[in-house]
């Protein structure tokens with residue numbers, strides 16, 4: 532079995548819950564409010580800064596030169612592609628550059644990014660790859676799932692869906708999967724690699740939940 536399938540199979544229920552998170556379905560149905568999506572994009576912009584650091588550390592620790600090159604290219608794409616998506620979408624959701632500058636990370640954002648950055652710096656390199664895998668793969672599965680089963684009545688949501696269901700994004704995912712499937716994982720390291728993967732899946736889930744409540748953890 533490939534490493535990607537071994538990891539996904541180790542957290543099947545959490546994975547299914549993530550792909551079918553109610554907020555995700557709400558993007559497809561168009562029932563997510565613009566305020567909620569604007570909050571999500573704002574938190575995502577904060578998240579991407581630390582995701583960039585994570586990829587940069589992962590790139591420098593990679594055991595093969597071609598993997599360093601691939602991960603550096605992906606890091607650059609985070610800056611260009613993901614940030615461009617935000618730049619085009621944020622104003623449409625009423626979030627100005629000043630709003631973004633003032634934004635503070637929510638607890639789920641902090642927990643997720645601390646986990647990514649700490650893993651990249653202080654865990655094994657395969658564990659770092661396992662930490663970023665849910666980010667790549669869940670967005671692709673979500674994009675493809677939403678595109679196949681919904682057509683969002685909101686063109687802005689549909690634009691977001693098409694980005695992650697698209698071939699250009701699919702290419703980046705394929706490259707990451709190829710690295711994960713080719714990397715050498717010591718059997719002694721497997722529990723750590725699996726645990727880090729499962730936490731990232733959980734944090735992806737919490738990131739959507741956080742968007743649904745716009746960061747409020749306590750009913751008001």
Ligand SMILES: Cc1ncc(C[n+]2csc(CCO)c2C)c(N)n1
Nearest residue numbers: 575578582605608609666667670738
């Ligand atoms: C919470 C959260 N998780 C995943 C992504 C998607 N994503 C962000 S950077 C990157 C790597 C290559 O572009 C991918 C797949 C996101 N935007 N926000």
